Amino acid sequence: MSTATNANELKITRVYDAPVRAVWEAWTDPAQVAQWWGPRGFTITTHSKDLRPGGHWSYTMHGPDGTDYENKTLYYEVEECARLVYDHGGNDDRPPLFRVTVLFSESDGKTTMDMTMTLPSPEAAAETAKFIKKAGGNGTWDRLAEYIDKTQSGRESFFITRSFRAPIDVLFAMWTEPGHFSQWLAPAGFTMEFHDADIRPxxxxxxxxxxxxxxxxxxxxxxxxEKPSRIVYTQQFCDEQGNVSRHPLAPVWPETMRTEVLFTSEGPNETRVTVRWEPCGEVKPEEIEVFKQARGGMTQGWTGSFDKLEAKIAGSQE
Structure with missing residues (x-):
C-alpha cells in the first residue's frame, strides 16, 4: 500500500495491461468478478447486484477453510469506466468497515486503478492495513492482473506486488547488486550464494x-x-556443473521461467515493486497446470522473500 494523503486513508495503485473497458468490466460483471475477487484460495457467490448510485452488491465470500463471509456493498457513485464509490465490509446486521473510492484511467492502452479506503480514524487505518496484509488481501489485485493477462493474451502468469518504504534507486540496487540480492531472494529458511554474477543485458x-x-x-x-524501472530475466534449475535440469522437488515444473520486475515510485521514499512470473519457451500442458495450481505456494515463497527484503531495507536505514 502506498502512502495516502490523510492518516485515516489507505491507498492502492495498480497498472493493468489492458484498456479501461476491459478492467471496468472485470470489476463490475459478476461472472468475471468470480474469477478473481478475494485473497488467494477464496471464492465468491453473488446473490444480487444493482450497479447504480443507491444500488448494492450482495455476495458471500467463501474462505479456504470453509468459513463464509456475507457482504453487502452499497454504491454511492458509479461513473462508467471512470469512478466507483461504495461502502465495503458491511451487511444488513453490521455497519461497513470503510468507504472505498476507485478511479480508473487509461493511457497508452494500459489502465491505472487508484483505490482509496477511508476509515474512521488513523488507528483504524493502521489496524486494517495489518489485517489486510496478514489475510493476503492485497493478493486480490494480483489475481486481477492474472485474470486480465489471461483474457487479453491467453497467457497463464503469476503476479505479486509489494510497496517498500525506500526510494526507487534503493530497490533497484537490491535486485541488481549480487551482495544485496543474495541476502533476501531465497525462500524463508534458505540461504543463497552467487558462484558467478554478471547482471547486465x-x-x-x-x-x-x-x-x-x-x-x-x-x-x-x-x-x-532499464535503470531504475524494469528488469527482465529468465531462470532455469541446473545441476552443480551448470547443466540445465528440473526442479528437484517438482519434475513437472516448467523448465524455463521468465521474470519481469517493475519498479514504480509512489513518493520520495516509497516504491512499488511488481513481479510478473510466467513459463516460457516450449511448455507442456501438464506443466502449465502444475504452474497454475502452485500460485498459492508462489505467493508464500515470494512473500517470505519480500519480508526479508523489507527487514534488510529497514536495517540499512537505522
Whole structure:
C-alpha cells in the first residue's frame, strides 16, 4: 500500500495491461468478478447486484477453510469506466468497515486503478492495513492482473506486488547488486550464494540455494535492464556443473521461467515493486497446470522473500 494523503486513508495503485473497458468490466460483471475477487484460495457467490448510485452488491465470500463471509456493498457513485464509490465490509446486521473510492484511467492502452479506503480514524487505518496484509488481501489485485493477462493474451502468469518504504534507486540496487540480492531472494529458511554474477543485458548468473538439507542450483539470463524501472530475466534449475535440469522437488515444473520486475515510485521514499512470473519457451500442458495450481505456494515463497527484503531495507536505514 502506498502512502495516502490523510492518516485515516489507505491507498492502492495498480497498472493493468489492458484498456479501461476491459478492467471496468472485470470489476463490475459478476461472472468475471468470480474469477478473481478475494485473497488467494477464496471464492465468491453473488446473490444480487444493482450497479447504480443507491444500488448494492450482495455476495458471500467463501474462505479456504470453509468459513463464509456475507457482504453487502452499497454504491454511492458509479461513473462508467471512470469512478466507483461504495461502502465495503458491511451487511444488513453490521455497519461497513470503510468507504472505498476507485478511479480508473487509461493511457497508452494500459489502465491505472487508484483505490482509496477511508476509515474512521488513523488507528483504524493502521489496524486494517495489518489485517489486510496478514489475510493476503492485497493478493486480490494480483489475481486481477492474472485474470486480465489471461483474457487479453491467453497467457497463464503469476503476479505479486509489494510497496517498500525506500526510494526507487534503493530497490533497484537490491535486485541488481549480487551482495544485496543474495541476502533476501531465497525462500524463508534458505540461504543463497552467487558462484558467478554478471547482471547486465546479455549477462547471466549461476547460484545455489540451500537450507542445510537440500541444495538447489540455478541460472538466470538477463534480457533487459532499464535503470531504475524494469528488469527482465529468465531462470532455469541446473545441476552443480551448470547443466540445465528440473526442479528437484517438482519434475513437472516448467523448465524455463521468465521474470519481469517493475519498479514504480509512489513518493520520495516509497516504491512499488511488481513481479510478473510466467513459463516460457516450449511448455507442456501438464506443466502449465502444475504452474497454475502452485500460485498459492508462489505467493508464500515470494512473500517470505519480500519480508526479508523489507527487514534488510529497514536495517540499512537505522
Amino acid at each position: 546479455g549477462g547471466s548468473t549461476f547460484y545455489s540455494m540451500t537450507n542445510g538439507q537440500l541444495t538447489m542450483y540455478g541460472r538466470a539470463e538477463y534480457q533487459e535492464i
